[in-house]
Every structure is written in C-alpha cells, then in structure tokens.
Amino acid sequence: MADWDIRKLQILRTLRERGTVTATAEALNMTPSAVSLQLTNLSRQLGVPLLRAQGRRVRLTDAARLVLRHAEAVFEQLERADAELAAYAHGEAGEVRVGAFSTAVPALVVPAVTALRAAHPGVSVRVREAEAQEAYELLAAGEVDLALSLAAQAPTAADPRFTRVPLLADPLDVALPRDHPLAGAAELRLADLAAEPWIFGGSGPWSDITRAACEAAGFRPHQGHAAAGWTAILAMVEAGMGVALVPRMAAVRREGVVMRELTADRPVRHVVAAVRKGAGEGAAVARVLSALRTAASETGEH
Structure with a gap:
C-alpha cells in the first residue's frame, strides 16, 4: 500500500489551487524549496510522478489529479472529525x-x-x-x-x-389516607402521628431516614407494614393501613391519599x-x- 501523507497531500492540493510553487509556499508559510522537497518526497512515497515542468512553472500530472480526487474524500472526513472534536471539546458532543x-x-x-x-x-x-x-x-x-x-x-x-x-434538599411529606382525621388539619407535625402505624422498608436507607426523622420529632415509629417501593407504600396508605413519609420527588398522585407538608419539624433528604x-x-x-x-x-x- 502507498504511503499516504496528509500534510504532503495538503501541499499538493494547495499547489493545484494556487498554481505556482511560490504562491503555495506563501499560502502555507513555507519556503519554495521546502514545498518542492515535500512534493518530491510524496511522489517517491506514492511511486508516481506528480509534477511536470512547463517552462518556469510546474503542472500537475494526471496521476496527481487522480491522487487528489481520492484525497478529497479524506479531507472531507477529516473536516468532519475536526468539527466533531471541537464540539466534543466544547461540550457539544x-x-x-x-x-x-x-x-x-x-x-x-x-x-x-x-x-x-x-x-x-x-x-x-x-x-x-x-x-x-x-x-x-x-x-x-x-x-x-x-x-x-x-x-x-x-x-x-x-x-x-x-x-x-x-x-x-428534597422535602419529606406525610402520606395520609384521605379520610384520616388529620388529613385536613391546619398544621401537621410528625409528633401528631406518633401513635400511627408507619409503613417503610424493613432495612436500608429509607428505613433509616424514616426512623431518624421520627426519633428527631420525639418518638420511635411503630412499623405497621414493611415495603420498599413507593407504589406499594402509597397503595397501603390509600387502603388506610398506615401513614408514611414520602420524598416529594417520589410522590405519585392517588385519589385516596393526601400528601401533607409538615410544618416545624419537616425533614429533608x-x-x-x-x-x-x-x-x-x-x-x-x-x-x-x-x-x-x-x-x-x-x-x-x-
């Protein structure tokens, strides 16, 4: 396989666009001798003549034009890669x-x-x-x-x-059955629910959070039922089986459940x-x- 050198191909492409070695050198901030050397090396690497002398100028050979025709697809893909890398670097990709x-x-x-x-x-x-x-x-x-x-x-x-x-900070609200005596109370504190059966997981973070919140309010919660999923917990509250602390992020509306915001002792996670x-x-x-x-x-x- 031929040795394709992107930098040298870019020089050849610029020569096609600018017409002379001198103009190519100026465009690429190179010396004319450096341009000539790079194109000579590229010709050797590819194994075909790329330039033909025409008086004091040079012209591209048919082989050079064939090379550039294929190189255009490479340049296009590299432009896409540059654009994607720039987007990646700026958080756009x-x-x-x-x-x-x-x-x-x-x-x-x-x-x-x-x-x-x-x-x-x-x-x-x-x-x-x-x-x-x-x-x-x-x-x-x-x-x-x-x-x-x-x-x-x-x-x-x-x-x-x-x-x-x-x-x-995600506030914890209390889920009460709709017909609970405190469902419509003007204010509600955790301590008002000290005698209620509570619904929370048997272990794990939510069990710890519920117990800690109730103990901070001055009582140890009686665990009436154990459940870890919010669907199960709220279904049991709706059925009047107990009350539960529910993070506001997790609350799902149910017809038979009233979500009450706590007042002075409202816990958060x-x-x-x-x-x-x-x-x-x-x-x-x-x-x-x-x-x-x-x-x-x-x-x-x-």
Whole structure:
C-alpha cells in the first residue's frame, strides 16, 4: 500500500489551487524549496510522478489529479472529525453515563436529558438505575461517569476518589389516607402521628431516614407494614393501613391519599451528584451536571 501523507497531500492540493510553487509556499508559510522537497518526497512515497515542468512553472500530472480526487474524500472526513472534536471539546458532543437511584431518574435525570436534547443534541446520556452503593462502585470502576445518590449514602467529601456536587434538599411529606382525621388539619407535625402505624422498608436507607426523622420529632415509629417501593407504600396508605413519609420527588398522585407538608419539624433528604476527581472538568460531563442543577432547582429546595 502507498504511503499516504496528509500534510504532503495538503501541499499538493494547495499547489493545484494556487498554481505556482511560490504562491503555495506563501499560502502555507513555507519556503519554495521546502514545498518542492515535500512534493518530491510524496511522489517517491506514492511511486508516481506528480509534477511536470512547463517552462518556469510546474503542472500537475494526471496521476496527481487522480491522487487528489481520492484525497478529497479524506479531507472531507477529516473536516468532519475536526468539527466533531471541537464540539466534543466544547461540550457539544459526547456520551455521559449516569448511575442514579430510582426516584432521581424521573424527577431529575429525565428532565435533564430532555433539556440537553433541545440545547445540546450532540450530548447523549445513558442512564443506569442503581442504588447508592452500586452507583459508587460503578463510578469508581469507570462504568459510569456520574452518580446520583442521597448524601447520607454517598462517600464523604473527603474521599479522594470523587468530587461531590450538592443538587437539592428534597422535602419529606406525610402520606395520609384521605379520610384520616388529620388529613385536613391546619398544621401537621410528625409528633401528631406518633401513635400511627408507619409503613417503610424493613432495612436500608429509607428505613433509616424514616426512623431518624421520627426519633428527631420525639418518638420511635411503630412499623405497621414493611415495603420498599413507593407504589406499594402509597397503595397501603390509600387502603388506610398506615401513614408514611414520602420524598416529594417520589410522590405519585392517588385519589385516596393526601400528601401533607409538615410544618416545624419537616425533614429533608439531600441529593448529591458525584464524579471522579477531575472528570467534572470534562465539557460533556459539565453540561450534564448543569442540566441536573437546573432540573434540581425546579424540583426541590437548596
């Protein structure tokens, strides 16, 4: 196979456009002797004559024109590559892999992806649902570029592997059966529900959050039923089987459930994003983080 040298092909292309070695040298900021040497070397590499003397000028041979005809396709593809690389460098292109916990996907990730499609269609996001521990394992292993989790389950800010980015404080509301005596109360505190059966997971982060919030309000919650999924929890609340703390991001409207905002002792859960140290400076990742911040600002509190 012939030795195709892009730089030398560009010189040959410029000679075709400018007509003389001197004009080619001026256009490329080279000396005429350097232009002649490069074209001589290219002719040797390709094994065909590229120039023919015509008086004090040179003209391209038929072989040179054949070479340039094929080289144009290469130049076109390189222009596309340059454009795509420039877009990538400026955050206008690239794929970002996101690991996110279940309620963050519809509340934060989907709005962020929708906004990015409109503003930066070259940036694609690949989503993987994962709870906190798995998300950080994936992040550390390089299998995702960005992880969303609750701050309580995230590595500490001192972890040298990651940079944490606060996104929002997600308020926890109380889900009550529609006919509950306190469903229409003017004000509601967690302590008002101390005697109620509570519905939350038997273990895991949401169990810890519910227990901690109730204990901060002065009582230990009686677990009437154990469930981890919000659909199951809200269905049991609707059936009058108990009450539950529900993050505002996860709340789904049900006819038989009243969502009440707590007053003085309202708990929140803090949602954070994390990237590997230094990765947040990547333009595409920065675009996704910016879109997530915007989605968070429209969803919760800061």
